[in-house]
Amino acid sequence: MEKARKTIAQLVRDNYIVASVLHFFGIHFYEHTDKTLEQVCNEHAVSADIVKNRLETAGELPLSQLSLIDYPVELVIGYLRHAHHIFIKEKLPYMAHIIKHIRPNSFSDPQIALDLQSVFPIFTEDFIRHIYEEEDHLFSYILKLSEAKRNLKPTQLYFTMEKNSIQKFSMEHEGYDDEMAGIRAMTDDYYLPPTADLHQRVVYSELIGFEKSLQIHASIENRILFPKALQLEQEIKSLMQTKIKLN
Template identity: 30%
Template sequence: MMSITKERTVGQIVKDDYRTAQIFQQHGLDFCCGGGRTIEEACAKKDVDLNKIVQALNQITTDGSKEDNYDQWSLDFLVDYIVNNHHEFTRNKLPEIGKYAKKVAAVHGKRHEELNVIYYEFTMLHTEIFNHLDKEEHILFPYIKQLVEAEKEGVKPEKPEFGEAANPIAMMEDEHDEAGTSMAKIRRLSNDFTPPEDACTTYRLLYENLEGFEKDLHKHVHLENNILFPKALELEKRLNT
């Protein structure tokens, strides 16, 4: 892999080697919804040492090993991976976190008022994300699989009711931004998911699970925004040319 420079976009770097995501996460740099920014722009926005980030990224990408290269997967396989891993994780984890959030807010909300806001934000996020997953699984993802099938058969795809892939993709990306904003607010309210000294076990579990969910969400959104969606748009355009 060529040396990483400050002009490369964050999303492209993570797309090429997902291990680099850990560097961006450690420094609070958005690689999913903000993947279109260059490293220089991302570092300036967060007032992070640019040279330090570039050095750390190059150290990872030149060590000779590599994780799964999602960018090389077929689109239908990537869709199945997202549904079977990230959608399944989300559907199982959000109700569990919701129970923790409700209980902790009820018990500790008077002493730590931010817990009431966290519970409210998470409840809204829970509903929005479940609706989002349904739209992907019943509208956009089936169409992407149809595009893949059309390419295999050498035919033009049938035009969907929503016109073209760009329409639902724009909606999905907007909803990704909203989810990212909600989780960023929860992170701030929770002091980066750091429980206070008087936190009980459930309180600590809440923050631990919120942090785990945020990490999964970042990867989930990255796979869609930076790999699946751009490639689906390219495929649709190629098939209809």
């Protein structure tokens, strides 16, 4: 059956990403489950072809970790910053929206729905604060090291390196490697009974997908960014020692 003639419920059941794509166009799947994609697009003055094209590209695999290994540290940070932007501007607002509009009695366990609605805003606030702290401190420090490699000014960098170290950042980062632990426990590892309704399935699918994205993100930081940054820091220390000896 052609996508435009399937109902929204059918499309979302086939692929839960459809719900987030519709949200991008201002269409909330749970308000139009019995309508076709064609009908909904007409009502919202959105081109069905444009929506279908976006559906075709949704969920494409990101840049592989393997290719990032060969990138300079500045580009690795650029990639991670882009991921942060997606988390803050797209993923989290969408999940907050669909969780806020859960009808608790439609969940297999209404208390889980109420708990999610209570906890998710707190989780979001804490997560965003962590991202901004990471960018303001860790990323900023690494970029200063990278700039120093091209234009070393020991007197300017000495005090910065006295107050910071990649090893310290790495140890602090370990505490954030499982941000979703509380939500995972609350939902019994995202368990869905056979009778779970479509909204609950979409919510859990998004939570699972977000957790996988965070795992990949953390792996890139732990296996690629930190080793590159540690090597860079050691190179700068050697350069500073050499420059001091020459002076």
